[in-house]
Amino acid sequence: MLTPWxxxxxxxxxxxxxxxxxxxRDSYLNLNGPWSYAITTSAQKPAQADGTxxxxxxxxxELSGVGRVLQPEEYLWYIRTVTLPDGFxxxxxxxxxxxxxxxATVWCNGVELTTxxxxxxxxxxxxTEVLAKENTILVCVRDATNRSQLPRGKQTLHPHGIWxxxxxxxxxxxxxxxxxxxxxxxxxxxxxxxIPNESRVSRPRLDAAKDFNLFxxxxxx
Numbered sequence: 001m002l003t004p005w006x007x008x009x010x011x012x013x014x015x016x017x018x019x020x021x022x023x024x025r026d027s028y029l030n031l032n033g034p035w036s037y038a039i040t041t042s043a044q045k046p047a048q049a050d051g052t053x054x055x056x057x058x059x060x061x062e063l064s065g066v067g068r069v070l071q072p073e074e075y076l077w078y079i080r081t082v083t084l085p086d087g088f089x090x091x092x093x094x095x096x097x098x099x100x101x102x103x104a105t106v107w108c109n110g111v112e113l114t115t116x117x118x119x120x121x122x123x124x125x126x127x128t129e130v131l132a133k134e135n136t137i138l139v140c141v142r143d144a145t146n147r148s149q150l151p152r153g154k155q156t157l158h159p160h161g162i163w164x165x166x167x168x169x170x171x172x173x174x175x176x177x178x179x180x181x182x183x184x185x186x187x188x189x190x191x192x193x194x195i196p197n198e199s200r201v202s203r204p205r206l207d208a209a210k211d212f213n214l215f216x217x218x219x220x221x
Contacts, residue, residue, distance in 0.1 A: 014056070053066050072143070072148075
């Protein structure tokens with residue numbers, strides 16, 4: 001099923017906006033759009049692609065261009081080659097995934113960098129140490145849906161009643177950004193609250209030792 005919004009989708013660069021508008025950086029490269037993909041029944045990297053998938057839409061969706069349910073015994077592979085613009089790297093280069101359902105292993109230029117479990121949370125991979133002129137990103141995804149104990153909402157391999165079709169793989173924005181060697185890795189914000197029907201503003205008191213965390217990462221040699 002498609003909506004009128006789908007007819008106006010830019011398939012070369014869908015959802016191009018920065019996914020964290022309060023933390024936007026100039027060194028930002030959106031990786032949404034066409035990726036090569038393959039579905040296999042083994043953990044061996046595929047020799048060739050099955051076709052093109054439109055990220056960040058799940059292979060089960062019509063917008064992805066695949067329209068196929070990933071089975072628990074199958075492996076979904078994504079591959080894309082990226083060339084960084086001149087001047088992009090200002091210290092460290094981070095690869096961000098908004099969400100990948102359910103288990104994702106990430107390689108860059110043939111080096112395995114991380115495995116992330118959980119289909120609802122974002123994760124980040126520092127790819128600085130393996131960067132080249134052209135960079136090949138490879139992602140392998142497994143999704144057991146209702147055959148695992150991982151959170152899955154109402155997804156099931158046998159949709160019925162309130163249970164719906166599974167959604168696998170990359171389903172949120174993927175992007176690259178570069179940060180200085182010394183960077184803020186986590187922020188916590190607190191805003192004043194206006195109480196309805198009151199003329200005053202409530203400003204919660206914070207215990208700095210308990211309510212505020214600032215992490216500084218210095219990756220310089």
